[in-house]
């Protein structure tokens with residue numbers, strides 16, 4: 497998969513994609529991340545990429561021309577058509593489901609806004625989809641792009657080792673993760689739950705699922721409402737709730 501990022505901060509984006517699982521996926525050529533800086537396509541002596549907002553008011557807007565030229569260069573750099581995503585607070589909320597769909601595409605382009613945003617006419621003509629990583633104020637779309645690169649990059653075939661795949665799968669049931677522990681078994685901060693030391697793998701699986709169900713019920717009832725729980729899971733959750741209410 498190829499991901500092209502149109503951004504005023506290419507070094508930041510390259511760094512985000514150079515570490516960890518995504519960095520390794522690039523080294524293994526499972527993923528290719530390229531950056532395109534609109535400033536390189538600004539034609540005036542000052543390499544201007546922003547302009548005063550029409551209608552007055554504070555702040556600047558990213559100009560059409562440098563972005564259009566950067567997007568054109570991006571498209572010409574590889575044959576596959578790119579699905580162009582604008583990271584924006586006006587976008588649809590990013591979900592794991594959407595990540596999984598994006599991860600199947602051969603090529604996506606991520607357009608990152610700065611200042612007050614991008615000229616609406618550029619968005620209307622060049623953008624296929626707007627996505628948001630959440631309802632808070634950010635300085636730019638780059639952190640949204642970094643989230644997509646990580647979430648989509650780790651889903652590329654061969655990017656994860658078995659443990660990481662299992663961890664990735666743990667969310668695929670739509671539940672929050674269970675608690676995790678490492679040694680020491682006894683610490684000033686408390687002890688590791690006995691079941692995890694029992695060697696009884698069925699009991700350990702049961703305890704972990706019960707903890708995931710219980711935590712999701714306590715912390716994210718909205719996620720739980722979207723889960724189709726089988727009979728055994730419903731019974732486990734009931735058990736957790738009874739114990740929790742004592």
Ligand SMILES: Cc1cccc(C(=O)NCC2(NC(=O)c3cccc4nocc34)CCCC2)c1
Nearest residue numbers: 583584585609610628629633634635636637640
């Ligand atoms: C709730 C709210 C309302 C109004 C403006 C803003 C805001 O933060 N505006 C600033 C910009 N924000 C984002 O790009 C951005 C922000 C949040 C999530 C995102 N997911 O992707 C990109 C995202 C837009 C142009 C430059 C940065 C936020």
